[in-house]
Amino acid sequence: LSHLIKPKSLISVTTMLAFGSHLEEFGIPTAVGYDPCLYVPKLNVHSMWDRMVNMYGDWLARLTYDSKRHFAHALFKEKCGDDFPSFAEISSNSAFVFTNTEPLIDYATPSISKVIPIAGLSATEPKPLDKEWVKILTMREKTVLLSFGSLTKSASLPMEVKLSIVETVKALPHVTFIWKYEENDEFTEKIAADVPNLELRKWTPQVDILAHPRLSAFITHGGMGSAQEMALRGVPGIFIPIFGDQARNAGMMEHNGLGKVLDKTDLKNSIKVVAVIKEVLENDSYRENARRISAMLRSRPFAAKEKLIKYTEFAAEFGPSKALRPQSHDMNWIEYRNMDIILVALLLCLVTTWTSLKLSTRICVMLVNVRKSK
Numbered sequence: 001l002s003h004l005i006k007p008k009s010l011i012s013v014t015t016m017l018a019f020g021s022h023l024e025e026f027g028i029p030t031a032v033g034y035d036p037c038l039y040v041p042k043l044n045v046h047s048m049w050d051r052m053v054n055m056y057g058d059w060l061a062r063l064t065y066d067s068k069r070h071f072a073h074a075l076f077k078e079k080c081g082d083d084f085p086s087f088a089e090i091s092s093n094s095a096f097v098f099t100n101t102e103p104l105i106d107y108a109t110p111s112i113s114k115v116i117p118i119a120g121l122s123a124t125e126p127k128p129l130d131k132e133w134v135k136i137l138t139m140r141e142k143t144v145l146l147s148f149g150s151l152t153k154s155a156s157l158p159m160e161v162k163l164s165i166v167e168t169v170k171a172l173p174h175v176t177f178i179w180k181y182e183e184n185d186e187f188t189e190k191i192a193a194d195v196p197n198l199e200l201r202k203w204t205p206q207v208d209i210l211a212h213p214r215l216s217a218f219i220t221h222g223g224m225g226s227a228q229e230m231a232l233r234g235v236p237g238i239f240i241p242i243f244g245d246q247a248r249n250a251g252m253m254e255h256n257g258l259g260k261v262l263d264k265t266d267l268k269n270s271i272k273v274v275a276v277i278k279e280v281l282e283n284d285s286y287r288e289n290a291r292r293i294s295a296m297l298r299s300r301p302f303a304a305k306e307k308l309i310k311y312t313e314f315a316a317e318f319g320p321s322k323a324l325r326p327q328s329h330d331m332n333w334i335e336y337r338n339m340d341i342i343l344v345a346l347l348l349c350l351v352t353t354w355t356s357l358k359l360s361t362r363i364c365v366m367l368v369n370v371r372k373s374k
Contacts, residue, residue: 009095009315016224016245017101018115020062021069025091027326029110032058036107041241041251041261092329095315098308100224104296105231106252114324116311118304119228120297126211126233133209136199140176142216142281145209147180149221152242155183160268162187167270169198172277175216180204210235217259217280222250231258234294236286238276240264257289 014022019038023030036043037057044050069087077084094114102119129137137143146165148154154162169177173196181188181200192200206226209215210233220226222239227249230237237259239250250261260276267273280286334340 008319010090010093010320011096011098011312011315012091012094013098015100017106017248018097018099019065019245020058021065021088024328025088026094026097026112026115027092027328028112028115031109034107035109036248036251037061038245038248041239041247042254043251092325093320095320095324096311098311102228102231102297104300105227105256105258105293107255112324112326116307118308119224120232120304121308122225123229123232124207126208127205129205129208129212133205134212136176136178137209137212137214140197141174143176143178143214144217144219144277144281145178145180145204145206145215146219147204147206147221147226148240148242149223149226152221153183154179154181155185155187157267159187163191164268164270164273166191166195166198168273168277169195171270171274173197175277175281178204178209217277217286219277222246222253222261224249227253231290231293232297234287234291236280236290238262238273238280240267256293257285258293259286 012026018026018028022028032055033051034043034045037054038061039057040050040054042050043054073084073087097115098118099115100119100121101117103117146154148157165179169175176197176199178199178201179192180203181192182202188200192198207229210218210230215235218226218230218235218237220230220237220239222241223246227237227239231253237253239246239253239259239261240263241247241250241261242264253259254261260280262273262276328336
């Protein structure tokens with residue numbers, strides 16, 4: 001639409017990190033060798049297998065993203081003419097790119113000056129909890145909040161998983177578990193009701209609970225909003241990614257010592273889940289790392305809202321800057337990867353090797369002939 005209305009400046013916004021084809025569109029260098037793709041929670045950079053899986057995941061993300069973009073571009077060309085530019089070309093002329101990322105809890109990856117992380121815009125100040133919630137949080141030595149977000153409903157989980165979660169809760173009687181469970185059903189009335197340290201609630205004031213000092217850990221799906229909120233509040237977590245970018249979000253939190261990652265299939269194994277919860281609750285390093293990151297986030301030189309306003313005003317006044325547009329946008333694949341230089345270098349090596357072999361052969365023949373003549 002920006003091509004049609006032609007504003008003075010275009011600011012691109014992504015609700016998560018820039019990934020896959022985003023990187024080329026914005027001119028961000030790729031780092032598939034050590035930057036986990038959306039679908040990879042853990043990447044051992046020294047493992048060839050892990051890096052190969054990461055490359056495949058990156059390719060899969062590009063394929064999924066590009067197919068939708070090509071379809072949308074075809075519609076615009078049909079309605080607006082064949083000369084309608086590609087989305088990649090339009091994106092490359094963005095004055096700035098706002099991303100929902102926080103460098104202090106993300107992986108260290110390449111970036112460029114026009115990419116501005118503004119994570120935390122949706123963060124709200126916590127409110128004091130009412131007496132009922134305070135009573136729940138102070139009922140036992142430790143308290144754990146369990147929520148899989150707004151899209152994955154706990155009530156819709158397979159019964160095998162729900163029963164495994166109940167067994168996990170029973171195995172930790174000194175811990176109160178607050179489980180966001182959206183319905184009153186047979187499971188809540190006949191099974192969960194008999195577990196004294198399990199509190200089921202259709203809704204939880206997540207921000208307010210995360211800010212309470214008696215919360216010990218957060219079991220979450222690893223959505224970007226939840227990950228950023230718990231980092232801000234200094235709460236360690238157990239991350240069980242379900243879909244989308246949640247795997248990478250969970251991985252970056254574990255990478256920074258803010259918790260542990262479990263595969264969603266592990267939910268059926270209560271013994272494994274109990275072991276991970278115990279590690280996070282009993283190993284003080286997770287809480288210490290969470291508090292350190294929380295202090296760093298609160299001491300950032302510039303708040304996300306301030307950056308959003310300042311850079312938007314700057315773009316509105318001056319428009320896109322040529323200095324912030326990488327020359328990679330104007331290079332083809334061969335030039336960008338220096339394939340022409342590599343090809344010339346290989347040819348020189350081949351020619352040098354061939355010449356050396358030829359010369360060595362001639363010298364050997366000459367020496368043999370000299371000996372024969374003697």
